[in-house]
Amino acid sequence: MKIKIKMTTHGDDARKYKNVMDFASNLNPYGVSKKTLQAVTNNLNKISQYPDSDCTELRKELARYNNINPENIIAGNGSAEIIRLFCEVFLNRGDGVLITVPSFSEYGANAKLFGGKIEYVGLNPYDNFKIGVDEILNKVNNNTRIIFLCSPNNPTGKLISKEDVQKIVKENPQTHIFLDEAFIEFSKQNSLAEEVEKYKNLFILRSMTKFFGLAGLRVGYGIGNKNLIKRLSDLKLVWNVNSLAQIAAIESLKDEEYIRDSKDLMGGEKQNLFKKLSVIPGIRIYPSDANFFLINIKDTGLRSHEMKMKLLERGILIRDCSNFRGLNENYVRICVRTREDNEKLINAIKEII
Template structure:
């Protein structure tokens, strides 16, 4: 079964006879503050330029990313979402044998298999709260002939941040074994201290992927970037289509990176709202909330205790979309994922889940 990404409000709306804007979407983990007002103004002010081609290689945007992260622009490349970069990486490196740390974003496997690569995996276990075990990883990767490894940090679908000491060991192990390492940090804007961007710019064999989708709420504009050694950036740039980043994305991206008020407001919302929502979800009978550090929660549902087999369908009948993890490797039926949203939306979801499970031990006033 294909692991579909969250956020497909279009298909859901069409199937259910709903207006897309009427759906409360918990399936995609997007900043509920919305796109920065400064970004919206920048796009509005630049509309007269929409008849012109954008910069061929988004040079001004890359320069702003470099300033934002305090890194050389030569170590960065922008693209039409980090998804485009996943495919460019695979095209550039042409690996024969790959390792993916699962559960993971399904596009890694699709990109690898598209070039005939044999894909293996190491699967995080619910018995360990899906935590990453660096020693088990080392056992798996050592002497197995892998050319490339994909790992997410915070971990994909669970959202747990791998401790910095452990992720540095992973980098060292991969470099020692000649395995090219790709670390997808799509959610790392919420936990910036755990980023390996500096290591990617300073050494060989490592690419860090970043996204403007989650923290900066730019999913519809498609904007992502990578940090890597200069020679790898050049190889990716040679394969990337001209005008990969459109003008509205460029204007909004630059303005968002400069909007310190928006960035601070987002971090303040996240710091306050995540523990609040975790307490709400954790108090619902039959729902297990796995530890995480990102702007979403992976939950397990005890069907026997709750009598609920399809929470997604029941919630959708109330206009709420969650992410069913049935098609995700390493998860399957009984697991669902929900985004962290506004206080009102979070309380609504918790109340609906409480209603579905029959009774609850907490109310929406939990702090």
């Protein structure tokens, strides 16, 4: 019997509009590394060649970057491929899945696709959407196969502390803990990548999309113990990461100046944007550990889709969060961009409310 699953709708609709400032996609506003662009340009002849299906050189560079072994890494055609592959390999029909909400919708969509029985753990807006460890642990039972966590969480921007993740991992050795760290480079917390051999049930998802700006090339990767990675690798599609994507990812990881400058610039702009949005009447902005902010706009009298359309009229695109499970039309999300762009956003919001 076929299961019909309605796949999720994301906020990646900047391509639909011309000449807009994209505050919806949560990408590094400083774009792709110049060294990366040059490397891709220099290797356009690779288009006529098959890519390395094992992503050998890419996994070596990812291993160096994360201080682990290449055998602990699987590369994918974006993080979405890794999420689907993980569910395909480790979920049987009827297995329990825990997901905190609001969070990235692909966890639930792919868990359903492979027959998972999902239980959602709601996050409290009056506690700044903090992920409660005890609430998660109280939901776990003998049927729970996967717990999906996102840190920093999308769309709330909240981190889960290393100690809280370790507590969940240690107390549930028979359950896979899937930790999505797609936005970890924007935070001040280190990745748990080096813990995957110590904790055999811990799997970490990482992305080259957000911080490194390779959204159009699709590169994501997973980190786990060697046996887990082998199980995933045995079932992944061949040639899943194209040649230019592999080259771009390798060069991006090598560009230490780009990495350092991006973190420095983003940190300053983030503080400035938070401070100025916080004083606008009717807006409640939640503290964030990532490069974006979740905002409650209920007291402005506008609904999320109305604010989105009014800002689009001014050449600005934000994320309407009404389709996130656990949120509604009172919420929007905006990411941090350059000082000039951020000032335009602030002025535009003041105009419409």
